[in-house]
Amino acid sequence: MTRYLLASCGGAGLLYLLLGLLPVQALTKSEVLDSKLVEKSSEKLVIAKKENRHEIITNNGGVLPHKLKNQPVIGNNKQDSSVLSQKQENRNIELNSAPNSSLQIYPTSANSSQISNKIAQVTSVSQLSDVQPTDWAFQALQSLVERYGCIAGYPNSTYRGNRPMTRYEFAAGLNACLDRVSEIIATATTNLVTKEDLGTLQRLQEEFAAELAALRGRVDTLEAHTAELEANQFSTTTKLNGEVIVAAIGATGGSPGTDDPNIILTNRVRLNLNTSFTGKDLLITGLQSYNFLGGLDGRGSLQESLGLASPLLSASSARTSFEPQFPGIDVKTLSDVGANDVELYKLLYIFPVADKLTLFAGTAAEVSDAFPAITPFYGEGQESISRFGNLNPVVRVSGGTSGSGLASAVGFIFNISNQLDLRALYGSVNANIPQNAPDILPGVSGTPLGSGFFGGSSVIATQLTFRPTSSIDIGLNYANSYHEINILGTGLTSSDIGALAGVSLGTPVKLNSFGGTVTWRFSPKIALSGYGAAIFVDDSARDVDASSTFTSWMVGLHFNDLFHQGNNAGILFGQPLYRTSADGDAELASTGVDRATPYHLEAYYRLKVSDNISITPGAFVLFNPEGDSRNDTTTVGVLRTTFTF
Known part of the structure; x- marks a missing residue:
């Protein structure tokens, strides 16, 4: 019975616990609704939508350097002579700089590590400050950390197990654990992997095969676009x-x-x-x-x-x-x-x-x-x-x-x-x-x-x-x-x-x-x-x-x-x-x-x-x-x- 419970925790429990595994981390304190990043807290991010493009900005002026942002942008959404204007709501410095007065720069910014928290590998569940033995999923998380070593936390030693995740995020986390299990089997240095675990993982892998394939395709496309942009960019600073x-x-x-x-x-x-x-x-x-x-x-x-x-x-x-x-x-x-x-x-x-x-x-x-x-x-x-x-x-x-x-x-x-x-x-x-x-x-x-x-x-x-x-x-x-x-x-x-x-x-x-x-x-x-x-x-x-x-x-x-x-x-x-x-x-x-x-x-x-x-x-x-x-x-x-x- 104990073995069965551990297998259940090691398999079905993945659905709730793998957020920290993600190679592409979700944005902190925000969630995606209808393709828009919606602010959940005034601490980090807000979204501004201008005409047909999105701009992701931090409350203290930081800008996420990705393709959604058509930066720089300097003032009042007019296409004309220069104005340096202040958007008080988000405290962004805007320059209405001719010729394109939607030129905007956000000079007071947090760096990218403040915006998208990087994950860090943990070796013991005790390293996660917000995970307590009384939590309902504590044993499942402990099993994944100590048996397979495929759980990661945030740099501030938190796991944030209560936040929702998308099916793509789950697929990425599952893939990370599968890679770890494959490594253990290949090295044949331990007998900790059981038939029940392998069966559960196989079923999950089959169920999410489409999401994994889609994720791989998206990553390949992004890598190709990034390479093209880097090869043809005018300047890294201008x-x-x-x-x-x-x-x-x-x-x-x-x-x-x-x-x-x-x-x-x-x-x-x-x-x-x-x-x-x-x-x-x-x-x-x-x-x-x-x-x-x-x-x-x-x-x-x-x-x-x-x-x-x-x-x-x-x-x-x-x-x-x-x-x-x-x-x-x-x-x-x-x-x-x-x-x-x-x-x-x-x-x-x-x-x-x-x-x-x-x-x-x-x-x-x-x-x-x-x-x-x-x-x-x-x-x-x-x-x-x-x-x-x-x-x-x-x-x-x-x-x-x-x-x-x-x-x-x-x-x-x-x-x-x-x-x-x-x-x-x-x-x-x-x-x-x-x-x-x-x-x-x-x-x-x-x-x-x-x-x-x-x-x-x-x-x-x-x-x-x-x-x-x-x-x-x-x-x-x-x-x-x-x-x-x-x-x-x-x-x-x-x-x-x-x-x-x-x-x-x-x-x-x-x-x-x-x-x-x-x-x-x-x-x-x-x-x-x-x-x-x-x-x-x-x-x-x-x-x-x-x-x-x-x-x-x-x-x-x-x-x-x-x-x-x-x-x-x-x-x-x-x-x-x-x-x-x-x-x-x-x-x-x-x-x-x-x-x-x-x-x-x-x-x-x-x-x-x-x-x-x-x-x-x-x-x-x-x-x-x-x-x-x-x-x-x-x-x-x-x-x-x-x-x-």
């Missing part, structure tokens, strides 16, 4: 992604006496090399080219043809979301940039230094790289088609979203809690230039933005991001800027150049900018979003006393999965940047301007053709463009096609 935008743009209206411009066909191409040296850091190297024209005097730009651009650098409210702020020119040195010339637009390194603190630094960066976009309209290649609709103007101050990596910057991200984080940076435009060039205009040198890392034009910007509920996001912005010339540096209005109207261009200015953005997702597929901004401009010269105030606001509705899954739409209305007051030597408007409050109305619909291709038709209408009632109501239509890879 991932390549890209975005290509091709768009047709047409416009009508503009200033009196101008003809409607021809429809133009434009492109912007971006490639990102995303490198991680430790699995926790990220180095972004971005290249881009575009065929927008403009140069120093704006010649050849759509805005110049409409008569709605500033006399220098083509700043205008008629600008689309995906064109650079200074097309056709390197604003640092006023040198020309040819159509489709390749330039370095991003060089930024992000690295964690503590559980809640991450630092970043780079010589080609933008304010928007550090601050999460609160509004769902952000996405140069996927969402709003206008520069006005994408971001709060305070983020754009001082070239903060130039599209060409204008500044050298250093900063930090401090995760105060899951609902609150604080980010700040210092940026200097001409950090690589040691001396100012000679003047080309009175008070304006050939390096109009100054020189040196702590000299010339600079900005200190900060954002406090608050998520009081899962459906509400709030961002509060402040920026303190100094410019060696009289500009705002937003590219949003022709008044951007000559911010203090009636004061010479060579007058240095100080800017204090305040803004707030709110998004309320009042249903799963509809969000209400808006922003407000105020920019206070003061002279920074001894012989001038002048100040002005600019304001702007926007409100809109954003729709997810409209008419079809993956198709997004937006409709928004607001006031572009407008000079609302002027004191001292400053004027409210340039001579001849008939002041009137400008308004912006926009609608677009993004059609998702595939996971990698989208088409966005849209249009925006400008009422009283550039704050001048003499200008005709202007309509700009866009048909944008975006390819991502």
Whole structure:
């Protein structure tokens, strides 16, 4: 009878006891349901499903390096310019890095041994701390350990016998025990194996023959795929992604006496090399080219043809979301940039230094790289088609979203809690230039933005991001800027150049900018979003006393999965940047301007053709463009096609 009981324990008891044998260990404290990894505890793993792929991430930011993860991924699930944003729910650092702002890196990670616990062979059941003599299966486990030596435990000396396992796991464990029994028989050094044991094992082997064959086939397939990937991989540390935008743009209206411009066909191409040296850091190297024209005097730009651009650098409210702020020119040195010339637009390194603190630094960066976009309209290649609709103007101050990596910057991200984080940076435009060039205009040198890392034009910007509920996001912005010339540096209005109207261009200015953005997702597929901004401009010269105030606001509705899954739409209305007051030597408007409050109305619909291709038709209408009632109501239509890879 005793022999029969031992045989039963050694055979049927395998069904409950072989989890520790598995050569491919199940993920701790999680289970597989409908092909998804579902979290059972906040200690280790969560699953994020993005479109048609899964991402497995740890709560402290770790990433499982396997094929399900299409990493790296940097921000807000938009395919456009770079944003380093924080997902508070899982505390993952996300970089919305152009060209593919679903680029994300998770720099604070546990290593793979923390995620998938390796098994360790035990020689006595007493080595398993969670197995007690009173457990109902204690004798069966003791028999398998001491008679056959084919039971393994976890590195922390636990067996975890109560967790469920799949038939594949059982088949793998059974196979390990069969190999051990075969070894014992082959060596013929013991008579511990009985006929009853062999009979039971034979029946189990026959019953699970199909599962064993399937498991072997899966392992062979995985090994073949792994070998192929290793042979053809670009780099063990670097991932390549890209975005290509091709768009047709047409416009009508503009200033009196101008003809409607021809429809133009434009492109912007971006490639990102995303490198991680430790699995926790990220180095972004971005290249881009575009065929927008403009140069120093704006010649050849759509805005110049409409008569709605500033006399220098083509700043205008008629600008689309995906064109650079200074097309056709390197604003640092006023040198020309040819159509489709390749330039370095991003060089930024992000690295964690503590559980809640991450630092970043780079010589080609933008304010928007550090601050999460609160509004769902952000996405140069996927969402709003206008520069006005994408971001709060305070983020754009001082070239903060130039599209060409204008500044050298250093900063930090401090995760105060899951609902609150604080980010700040210092940026200097001409950090690589040691001396100012000679003047080309009175008070304006050939390096109009100054020189040196702590000299010339600079900005200190900060954002406090608050998520009081899962459906509400709030961002509060402040920026303190100094410019060696009289500009705002937003590219949003022709008044951007000559911010203090009636004061010479060579007058240095100080800017204090305040803004707030709110998004309320009042249903799963509809969000209400808006922003407000105020920019206070003061002279920074001894012989001038002048100040002005600019304001702007926007409100809109954003729709997810409209008419079809993956198709997004937006409709928004607001006031572009407008000079609302002027004191001292400053004027409210340039001579001849008939002041009137400008308004912006926009609608677009993004059609998702595939996971990698989208088409966005849209249009925006400008009422009283550039704050001048003499200008005709202007309509700009866009048909944008975006390819991502």
